[in-house]
Amino acid sequence: MNINLKVWRQRNQNSEGRFEEYKVQASPDMSFLEMFDVLNEQLIEDGKDPVAFDHDCREGICGMCSMVINGRPHGPKQGVTTCQLHMRSFSEGDTIVVEPWRANAFPVIKDLSVNRGAFDRIIASGGYVSVNTGNAVDANSILIPKEVADEAFEAATCIGCGACVSACKNASAMLFVGAKVTQLSMLPQGQPERQARVVAMVNQMDAEGFGACTNTGACAAECPKQIPLSVIANLNREYYKAKLNGK
Amino acid sequence: MKLESKIPQGSVDTKWTQYKSSVSLVNPANKRSLHVIVVGTGLAGASAAATLAEMGYKVSAFCFQDSPRRAHSIAAQGGINAAKNYQNDGDSVYRLFYDTIKGGDYRAREANVHRLAEVSTNIIDQCVAQGVPFAREYGGTLSNRSFGGTQVQRTFYAAGQTGQQLLLGAYSALERQVGLGNVTMYSRHEMVEVVKIDGKARGIIARDLVSGKLERHFGHAVLLCTGGYGNVFYLSTNAMGSNVTAAWKAHRAGAFFGNPCFTQIHPTCIPVSGHYQSKLTLMSESLRNDGRIWVPKKKDETRQPNDIPEDERDYYLERRYPAFGNLVPRDIASRAAKERCDAGYGVGTTKMAVYLDFKYNMINKYGRTEASKRGIQNPSEDVLLELGKEIAKEKYGNLFDMYKQITAEDPYEVPMKIYPAVHYTMGGLWVDYELQTTVPGLYALGEANFSDHGANRLGASALMQGLADGYFIIPYTLGSYLSKEIHTKPISTDHEAFVEAEKKVSDRINQLMGIQGKRTVESYHRELGLIMWDKCGMARNEKGLKEAIDQIRALRDDFYKNVRIPGSVDEFNPELDKAGRVADFLELGELMCWDALNRNESCGGHFREEYQTEEGEALRDDENFKNVFAWEYKENNQWELHKEELNYENIKIQQRSYK
Structure with a gap:
């Protein structure tokens, strides 16, 4: 299939970017990133600069790939990362616009590659059990109801890709923070630091320059792991509880 | 140089306890002035960095990804073994030890494996304490499932995302130490050289992949937790960035490489679909709990799988290995799939695939249980199937979705098509009992070392080993070395050894950038992968290996004449990063072939066609090869072979049988 691409090119964080157009021959069974591999091989053979983009596991779990495709983080399909999107989701002759995550807290490194170190710093501020x-006791000495374990797991499946931030008109990181806070606040192991954790993480989130949440739900709609919007409600609840307790 | 494995005296079940209670300690005040470098932040690296920092050491951690959370341990699906015996099915430390030694086809060290089995139970406790949400039963206890090569249920799991949950646990412990200021984290950094002073590892040269700048980092010890080298085959289940570079630089700096040809070809992966393919995707071994593997009995079968009646299907694993059936170890399942496909019974457009079919168990195992739970009398097959699908979704939902996403076929409705693919490397840097390489002060942990899996790793044992090494072994064994280093003051990175090492790296990079030929890095990698897969893959023979060595040498020569790397040195340049990695693969590939050529026997994942039983099983030669091959690098891609004899005092070695 013949595909027209409009790709964001930006030399580095401080330079101005622009769209460039390319034509590429793809096959329907190719993944979206494999189509970019083909493009890059072409560009190199033509003596041009290949497009920089982040990717690693290519099986939807590492959270490294990060393209905004036709205005949507990770493209048109629900519950799928960029690397798991296949060209069969597009049609012959399509023009596809590809951009990096756009958020002040995620500065562009080059082309489609951004710096998501802010997420690590949020986890470092409190996203753990100390x-x-x-120091651990026998794993079966604390019973956890299956429903609780399953719900904590659902929140814990966040891959930290940042699609939630990219999708949000305010570049808010509430879904990301809410997922971790929800996981740990549900489990008995997370109780001792429950209130300190949520306050520290929210403070760090604000310090990084992520925007506020206005409950549009774009984050949950675009999350490739389909983390539910309810984690944000939970985050708010946990935060108010902690604040009321003077944390 | 003589290989000293430093295995403690005493009976196998007391060695580790004895070692721990007699190893030298470093007091808390001295720990604060000792600096440890950890390269790689997967399960082994993150757990080691976090634990050492908790103990008081100063730690610098490095990863090439944009965040330590992205290391490829994250993609491990099925589970992690531990000898908890929560299922009351007769499991014990001894059985896990025995299964692992046997699974590795008697090519691993008894003392190391026993230690691994001993600490396995602590790992589960530690992870649960961190808030890792393992799967649980309704009563609130932890759930287990079975993996290949065992007859007990000892595998702990979190849906099909166990690696992710364990890594996020270790990552959060690591980030906690970053927040406390005990670990300095360097993301998007690649280790490109080991710095040695007076024969000891004293630091590394790292390249900042964003700015392209070379950096010098001092450490009293250096820990390589850099994973495996399966990407030498180009197509594998590894992440795109997984590479051998750190381990290879260590090897060239004097660390011996152990059993490089021992690679694991995983039986259940999504088959190759086209020449543009960049990687292969694993379908977890846990699927073999409920999926039955078969091919049609008739060659060139044209009917759809669901239209082929039961008696025209060949469930070849159940036929050949009735005792273990679909849960034979990976090497055996892979070879059996290859045998059927080579004999002309393969399915799919390429005929290089077999079916993995869940229908029988969805109906008979899960459907019936659910029906009786819900009080449905005499359910029809369709009702049972629908009920069974619900359970399959709960157990394997994410894997089924991933399969559908990649192939556009729905595994709830039609059998999966699978074929073996490169997945894991049992070989790696040779280490002694303390996980130290042949370079003092340089350690290798997790998949990067050769130590615990012999010639074939059992499923759910990689996560166990990575975390064992990082959480529970290196924190003790490192003390043995560092207790003698407490008088070593931090060495300035202006020291000539650092200057020389940096120059070596920058010369190498400039050489690569200066070639400006015509071919892309990718094209060399792809060609190398094809050579390796054809001649050093699932089956090997003398003629093929010799040809491969010549081809790899020719390809390497051409690479240095004709590769084209775009961009410049002092910018974010992923093509340059890749070129450095492929250059190392081009050397490693040759060594793997030499290793396979010299090991004149078949064992585990290493199958030499000249050495097989009449039934086509691997034929070991314990007389001559009950040993580890440890290769010493000499100048210009020449190697000297050293051997470490393996002694089995607790397990009687015999022909491995799963029949």
Whole structure:
């Protein structure tokens, strides 16, 4: 299939970017990133600069790939990362517009590649249980109802890709933070630091320059792991509870 | 140089306890002035970095990805083994030890494997304490399932995303230490050289992949937790960035490479669909709990799988290995699939695939249980199937979705088509019992070392080993070395060894950039992969391996004449990063072939066609090859072979049988 691409090109964080157009021959069974591989091989052979983009596992779990495709993070399909999107989702002759995540807290490194270090710093501020190696009790000594474990797991499946931020008109990171807060606040192991954690993480989120949440739900709609919007409600609840307790 | 494995004295079940209680310690005040470099932040690296920082060491951690959370451990699907015996099915430390040694076809060290089995139970406790949401039963206890090569249920899991959950646990422990200021994290950094001073590892040269700048980092010890080298085959289930570069630089700096040809070809992966393919996707071994593998009995079958009646199907694993059936170890399942496809019974457009079919168990196992739970009398097959699908969705939902996404076929309705693919490397840097390489102060953990899986790794054992090494082994064994280093003051990175190492790297990069030929890096990698897969893959023979060595040498020569790397050195340049990695693969590939050529026997994943039983099973030669091959790098891609004899004092070695 013949595909026309309009791709965001930006030399580095400080330079201005622009769209460039390319034509590429794809096959329907190719993944979207494999189509970019083909484009890049062409560009290199023509002596041009290939398009920089982030990717690693190519099986939808590492969270590294990050393209806004026709205005939507990770493209048109629900519950799918860019690397798991296949060209069969497009049609012959389509023009596809590809951009990086756009958010102040995610500065562009080059082309489609951005810096998501802010997410690591949010986790470092409190997204953990403080338990040194060797301090654990037998794993079955604390029973956790299956429904609780399943719901904590659902929140824990966040891959930290940042699509939620990219989808949000305010570039809010509430879905990302809410997912981690929900996971740990549901489990007995997360209780001792429950209130301190949510306050620290929200403070760090604000310090990184992510915007506020206005409940449009775009984040949950675009999340490739389909983290539900309810984690944001939960985050708010946890935050108010902690604040009322003077944390 | 003589290989010292440093295995402690005493009976196998007391060695580790004895070692721990007699190893030298470093007092808390001294720990604060000792600096440890950890390269790689997967399960082994993140757990090691976090734990060492908790203990008081100063740690610098490096990863090439944009965040430590993205290391490829994240993609492990099925589970993690531990000898908890929560299922009351007769499991024990000894059985896990025994299964792992046998699964590895008697090519792993008893002492290491026993230690691994011992600490396996602590790992589960630690992860649960971190808030890892493992699957649970309704009563609130942890759930288990079976994996290949075992007859007990000892695998803990979190749906088909166990690696992700374990890595996020280790990552959060690591980030906690970053937040506390005990770990300095360097993301988008690649280790490109080991710095040695007076024979000891004293630091690394790292390249900042965003600015392209070379950096010098000092450490009293250097830990390589950099994963496996399956990407030498180009197509594998590894992440695109997974590479051998750090381990290879260590190898060239004096660390011996152990059993490089021991690679694991995983039986259940989505088959190759076209020449543009960039990677292969695994379908977890856990699917073999409920999926039955078969091919049609008739060659060139044209009917759809659901239209082929039961008696015209060949469930070849159940036929050949009735005791373990679909849950034979990976090497055996892979070879059996290859055998059927080579004999002309393969399915799909390429005829290089077999069916993995869930229908029988969805109906008979899950459907019937659900029906009786819900009090449905005499349910029809269709009702049972619908009920069974619900359970399959709960157990394997994400895997089924991924399969559908990639192939556009619905595995709830039609059998999956699968074929073996490169997945894991049992070989790696040779390490002693303390996980130290042959370079003092340089350690290798997790998949990067060769140590625990012999010639074939059992499913759900990689996560176990990575976390064992990082959480529970290196924190003790590193003390043995660092307790003697407490007087070593931090060495300035202006030291000539750092200057020389940096120059070596920058010369290498300039050489690559200066070639400006015609071919892309990718095209060389692809060609190397084809050579490796054809001649050093699932089946190997002398003639093929010799040809492969010549072809790889020719390809390497051409690479240095004709590769084209765009862009410049001092910018974000993923093509340059890739070129450095492929250059190392072009050397490693040759060594793998030499290793396979010299090992004149078949064992585990290493199948030499000249050495097989009448039934086509691997034929070991314990007389001559009950040993580890440890290769020492000499100048200009020449190697010297050293051997470490393996002694089995607790397990009687015999021909591995799963019949």
